[in-house]
Structures are given as structure tokens and as C-alpha cells.
Amino acid sequence: EPEVTQTPSHQVTQMGQEVILRCVPISNHLYFYWYRQILGQKVEFLVSFYNNEISEKSEIFDDQFSVERPDGSNFTLKIRSTKLEDSAMYFCASRVGAGEKLFFGSGTQLSVL
Amino acid sequence: GQNIDQPTEMTATEGAIVQINCTYQTSGFNGLFWYQQHAGEAPTFLSYNVLDGLEEKGRFSSFLSRSKGYSYLLLKELQMKDSASYLCAVRVNDYKLSFGAGTTVTVRA
Numbered sequence: 001e002p003e004v005t006q007t008p009s010h011q012v013t014q015m016g017q018e019v020i021l022r023c024v025p026i027s028n029h030l031y032f033y034w035y036r037q038i039l040g041q042k043v044e045f046l047v048s049f050y051n052n053e054i055s056e057k058s059e060i061f062d063d064q065f066s067v068e069r070p071d072g073s074n075f076t077l078k079i080r081s082t083k084l085e086d087s088a089m090y091f092c093a094s095r096v097g098a099g100e101k102l103f104f105g106s107g108t109q110l111s112v113l
Numbered sequence: 114g115q116n117i118d119q120p121t122e123m124t125a126t127e128g129a130i131v132q133i134n135c136t137y138q139t140s141g142f143n144g145l146f147w148y149q150q151h152a153g154e155a156p157t158f159l160s161y162n163v164l165d166g167l168e169e170k171g172r173f174s175s176f177l178s179r180s181k182g183y184s185y186l187l188l189k190e191l192q193m194k195d196s197a198s199y200l201c202a203v204r205v206n207d208y209k210l211s212f213g214a215g216t217t218v219t220v221r222a
Contacts, residue, residue, distance in 0.1 A: 031208070042215060043156065043200065048208040056208040091155055101146065102210060104155035 002026040004105035006092050012111045013082055021077045021108045023092030032075045033093040033102065034067065036060070043091070049075065082112045115139045117213035119201050124219045125191055133186045133216045135201035143204040147175050147186045150198045150215065159199075160186070188218070196220045 005024040013019050025032050034046040047057040049067055066078045075094075079086055092105040116138040125131040137145070144163035148156035162168055162177035162184060174187040186199055198215040205211050 033210075035212075043150075043202075043212040045209055045211060050208065056206070089153075101158045101161055104157070106155050 002103075004092055004094055004103050006090075006105035006108050008108060009106065010109045010111070012113065015084055015112055016081050019079050019082055019110065021079075021090050021092075021110070023075045023077075023105055024073050025075055025092065025094035026096070026103055027073070029094035029096045029103070031055075031095045031097075032067075032069070034077045035091045035093060035104075036088040037091065037107075038088045046077075079110075082110075084112050086110060087112045115203065115205060115211040117201055117203055117211060119199075119213045119216045121214070122217045122219070124221060127191055127193060127220055127222050129191050131188045131191060131218060133188070133199050133201075133218070135184045135186070135213060137182050137184070137201070137203050137213075139203050139205050139211065141205045142179065143206060145175075145177055145184050146202040146204070146210065147173075147184075148200040148202060148212075150200055152198075156200055191220045193220050193222070 007022045032049040035043050037043045045058050047061045047067055048055045064080045068076050089107045089109050091107045093102040095102050119135045146161050147159040149159050150156045159173055160168055160175035162175050165177055167176045172189045177184045196219050198217050200215045201213040202210050
């Protein structure tokens, strides 16, 4: 079955540093997402991306966050100046159409020290 | 805001049945999903309800009542591998899926 691929699986960074989390969604999918899950907490919506633009974002997704689809296959999440509270598992997800289920990648565990 | 409530934990015996309830109050509703998540892993899709009624898929069934803002996931013939967190999620609009906090199910021998 096709998969959403995320790299790296683990990322350790110093507070204030920039990080880029990378994702390759399933090839024929049109809707792309980033979610995060702080340890022991619920999966939280960050942003959705469709037709080469952000379609919706949450309150968490402030000016420190940005997303990009630089080519036809990659989808990235950038955090410009990381904070301790950004430590979480970040999941990329994609779906093919409006009524379809989300497929999640295996996640990037971000640790901010 | 979106309110999606489900019990925190449930415990059941191998071979038994467990029902996980989910109630929701959301700004919009375009369907309800159930996902399974093992510790440290990504959520994986279990079921999707957009109309009222019961959807059955093998050992797992899911029910929806839109008028009551209520769904449940029924797990039958429990196996040890079913020990996981079960996430109720509501598609609020075309773009956003909001998750409940999850129900941790522990299956005991």
C-alpha cells in the first residue's frame, strides 16, 4: 500500500534554531496536512494545504511556522525559531479527495533542548 | 472550539467486547472517523461514518447518530494486539479533522 514518508524520524535541536521537517505524501493525493502530538496529549491540527496554498491553520500555527511544497513530491514544515514547547511528534498526512480518509506518516519526533 | 469527548481508559479481557463512546460538539460536521494508534506510532484508519447508522468491518463496527452528536466504536473478539489508543475524529469542514484525546484500551489475558 502507498505510504506517506517522513524524514527524519528523530530531530534534536537547540532552542532558537530553525528546523525543517520533510514529508513525501502519497503521489496522487491532493490535500496535505501537518499535525502534532505532544507526549501523552491528543493529536492537534496545525495546517492544511491544498492547491498550493494554505487552506486552514490552527492557532498553534503562528508566524514561526511555515509550509512549502517546493516541487511535485515534497511537503515541508519549517519552524523558524524553535521553543521548548515545540517538542512533540509531528505527523504529516495526506488524502486524495474531499471525502476520503487521511493517511498518516510515521512521524518525526522533535526534541528541543 | 471543538469539543470531542471520549473516555480516557478502558480495560477488557481477551475475547470480550468493548464499546468506546464519543460525543462531539463541533462548528461543522462532514463525517466522523475512528483511528487506532499504537504507542509511538502514527494513527491508522479504522472506520468512517457520514450517515446515521452502523458500519461493520470485520471485528470492528462504528455507529453514528448525528442528531445526538454521538458515535461509538465496537471492538469484538478482543485480541492482545488490540491494546492501543482509539481516536475519535470529526471532519469539521473540507480541510480540517479534529481529534479527541483518545481512549487507551488495555486487553488482558
